[in-house]
Amino acid sequence: MKRILEAYRAEIEGGLARALTGDAPLRPLLRYHVGLEDEQGAPTTATGKLLRPSLVLFVAEQLGASPKATLPAAIGLELIHGFSLIHDDIQDRDRRRRGRPAVWTICGIEQAINAGDLMHALAIAAALESSPDAAGCLIRATEEMIEGQSYDLEFEHRTASPDEYLAMIDRKTGALLRCAFELGGIAAGVNGPVRSALVDLGHAVGRAFQIKDDVLGIWGADDVLGKATGSDIRRRKMTLPIVLLFERIEGADAARLEHLYRDAEDVEIGPTEVGWVVEKLDGLDVQSTCEALIQRHLDEAAERLESLPFPDDGRSRMHELIDYLARREQ
Amino acid sequence: MKRILEAYRAEIEGGLARALTGDAPLRPLLRYHVGLEDEQGAPTTATGKLLRPSLVLFVAEQLGASPKATLPAAIGLELIHGFSLIHDDIQDRDRRRRGRPAVWTICGIEQAINAGDLMHALAIAAALESSPDAAGCLIRATEEMIEGQSYDLEFEHRTASPDEYLAMIDRKTGALLRCAFELGGIAAGVNGPVRSALVDLGHAVGRAFQIKDDVLGIWGADDVLGKATGSDIRRRKMTLPIVLLFERIEGADAARLEHLYRDAEDVEIGPTEVGWVVEKLDGLDVQSTCEALIQRHLDEAAERLESLPFPDDGRSRMHELIDYLARREQ
Numbered sequence: 001m002k003r004i005l006e007a008y009r010a011e012i013e014g015g016l017a018r019a020l021t022g023d024a025p026l027r028p029l030l031r032y033h034v035g036l037e038d039e040q041g042a043p044t045t046a047t048g049k050l051l052r053p054s055l056v057l058f059v060a061e062q063l064g065a066s067p068k069a070t071l072p073a074a075i076g077l078e079l080i081h082g083f084s085l086i087h088d089d090i091q092d093r094d095r096r097r098r099g100r101p102a103v104w105t106i107c108g109i110e111q112a113i114n115a116g117d118l119m120h121a122l123a124i125a126a127a128l129e130s131s132p133d134a135a136g137c138l139i140r141a142t143e144e145m146i147e148g149q150s151y152d153l154e155f156e157h158r159t160a161s162p163d164e165y166l167a168m169i170d171r172k173t174g175a176l177l178r179c180a181f182e183l184g185g186i187a188a189g190v191n192g193p194v195r196s197a198l199v200d201l202g203h204a205v206g207r208a209f210q211i212k213d214d215v216l217g218i219w220g221a222d223d224v225l226g227k228a229t230g231s232d233i234r235r236r237k238m239t240l241p242i243v244l245l246f247e248r249i250e251g252a253d254a255a256r257l258e259h260l261y262r263d264a265e266d267v268e269i270g271p272t273e274v275g276w277v278v279e280k281l282d283g284l285d286v287q288s289t290c291e292a293l294i295q296r297h298l299d300e301a302a303e304r305l306e307s308l309p310f311p312d313d314g315r316s317r318m319h320e321l322i323d324y325l326a327r328r329e330q
Numbered sequence: 331m332k333r334i335l336e337a338y339r340a341e342i343e344g345g346l347a348r349a350l351t352g353d354a355p356l357r358p359l360l361r362y363h364v365g366l367e368d369e370q371g372a373p374t375t376a377t378g379k380l381l382r383p384s385l386v387l388f389v390a391e392q393l394g395a396s397p398k399a400t401l402p403a404a405i406g407l408e409l410i411h412g413f414s415l416i417h418d419d420i421q422d423r424d425r426r427r428r429g430r431p432a433v434w435t436i437c438g439i440e441q442a443i444n445a446g447d448l449m450h451a452l453a454i455a456a457a458l459e460s461s462p463d464a465a466g467c468l469i470r471a472t473e474e475m476i477e478g479q480s481y482d483l484e485f486e487h488r489t490a491s492p493d494e495y496l497a498m499i500d501r502k503t504g505a506l507l508r509c510a511f512e513l514g515g516i517a518a519g520v521n522g523p524v525r526s527a528l529v530d531l532g533h534a535v536g537r538a539f540q541i542k543d544d545v546l547g548i549w550g551a552d553d554v555l556g557k558a559t560g561s562d563i564r565r566r567k568m569t570l571p572i573v574l575l576f577e578r579i580e581g582a583d584a585a586r587l588e589h590l591y592r593d594a595e596d597v598e599i600g601p602t603e604v605g606w607v608v609e610k611l612d613g614l615d616v617q618s619t620c621e622a623l624i625q626r627h628l629d630e631a632a633e634r635l636e637s638l639p640f641p642d643d644g645r646s647r648m649h650e651l652i653d654y655l656a657r658r659e660q
Contacts, residue, residue, distance in 0.1 A: 024477060025480040025484075026476070087447060091444075111483055113420065113443060114479055114480045117413075117417060117447075117472075117476045117479075118476045118477070118480075120447065120451075121450075121469050125469045125470070128462060128466055132458060135454075136455070140455070143448060146447045146451065147354060147356065149444055153441055
C-alpha cells in the first residue's frame, strides 16, 4: 500500500550508514539516533518511515534522474531532519523519540547539542556531493525549518491563531517536505512550471502530513505511536486541534482551558484534565475540522500530481502514498 | 601594529550585516551576537577582532584572488565561529561573551539553540556563494570543530594528557583557523604545496593563538579581557596550563588539586583556592612552558610564511600579525 516507502529503504539505509560511518566522536550516537544501531552499537532497524529521502529518490526517478547521483542529496535531507529532531527533543525535554530514549537522555544536553550540530554539517556535506544546487536548496529549507521551530517555541508562551499556526508548520515541517520534492526535481534538472508544481505538491503533502500528526498526537493509539494518547495535551503542545479549540471555546470553559494551558508550566496536565480537553475537542467538532483540512490538502496534492510529467505507474504510486498518509495510524 | 585586522573590518562588517539582515525570526538576535547591534537593536561596534575572515581576505589578496568573490566565504567562516560560540556558551553556561550578556541569557537556552542552528545554515549558504569548494572546506572544518568541542566536554569528566589536549584544540579552534588560510587559497585557486603550506601556517597560528588564549584565561588582566583573572580556574576549565599542572604536581598537592577539580562540580572554585592553583602553576613553571610552546609555533608559522608566494609587503604584514598574536593582552 506504500511502495514508495519500501522501494528505496535498503539504498537509503546504506547511504545513511556510509554518511555516519566510523568511530570519530559522536558518530555512534548519530547512528543510534537515525535508528541504524541500538544503544550498545548493535545493528538495528529503527530508521522510521524515511519518508523524505524516499520522496527525493522517487521524484528523481519519475523525472529520469540518475538514482546514484540523487542519493547523497536524499541522505542530506534525512540527516537535516534527524539533526532537527535531536535539538527539538532537547528543547521540548522529550525523553522518547520513536519509542526509544532520545539522544539527550543518553549523552546529556551538552553533547546532544554537538551531535545535532555535527549531523547538520554532515547533511550539507552529503547534499553538496549531489550538487551545489541541491546543497543550496537544502540549506534554504533548513533555514525555514529553524524559523518554524523558533515560532513553535514562541507559541508556547502565547496562543497562536490557526493561520499563524499553519504558517509555522509550513516552515517547521513543510519546508523539508517541499525540499524533498524540489531535490528530486533538481536531480532531474527541471525548472520552471514543473519545479513549481513539485514545490506545490510538497506543500500540500506537508500540510496533510503535519495535520495528521497533530490529530494522531491527540487521538492516536498508545502502542502504535510509541507515545501515550493525549501526550500532546499532557505536554501543553500547541497543535492545530488545540489552536482551533482556543478559537472556539467560550465562557467558563475558555477560562478553564486558558488556566490549564497558561498556569503551572512545569507540571504536566493530569489524566482527568486531559479527558476534559478531549471531551471539549469532540464537543466542538475539532477533529472533523482537522480531517476536512487534511482532505482538502490531499485533494490539492492529487491535483498538482496530475500536472506533473510522471509515468502512469509513478503517478499511481504517488496517489497510493498520499492515501497512506491520510489513513496512517502512526 | 596589526594592519591585517584593520584593513578589512568595514568590508566584513558590511558582509555580516547583509548576511543577517531583515526581521525574520532570530535575525536580530544573530546581529546582536556578532556585535552589530546592542540588545535594543541599535547599531554598535562590538564585532571583536574578526581574525578569521580578515585572514581569508588577506591570504586571498596576497595570492591575487578577487576580494569580492572571496567575501562570502570569509563571512561564512565568521558565522560558523559565531554559531559555535552561541552553542558553546550554552554548553558551558557562560553568561558573558566578550563582556556582553551571552545570547542564551537573553532568549533562553531553547531559542539560543535555534539561533546557533540558523547561523550555522546561513554560514554555509554564504560560503556556497563563493564556491562549492569553499563551502566544502568550511563544512569539513565545522565537522572538526564540533568533534573538538565534543572532546572538550569529555575532558570535563576526566583529565586529558597534554597531547590529548593539543589534539582537541587542533580541532576545536585550530580547524577554523586552518580553514581561514585554506579558504584564502581556494579563492585564489591554489593547490598542491602552496595549499599545504597555507594549512600548515594556519595550524601553527592556530596553536599559538589558542595557547595564548589559555594563558590569558589564567594570567590575563580583568578589565582588558572582559572576564576576571583566573576565571578559567574558577570554572574548572581544562586548559593547557591546568593539564600541564596535573601532569607535574605531586604528593599532597596533587590530591588537593584532584579534589578541587573533581569534587563539587556545581560549586565554583573560590578565590583562595584560585590563588593556590596560580601559586602552584607558577611554582612548577607552567606559564613559561606555555610561552615556549607559543614561541615554537610562532617560529614555525614564520618559517611556513617564508615558503609562501606572498609579495614582500604581505609577508611583512603577516609577520606583524603573528607578533601581535604573541603579545596581545586580550
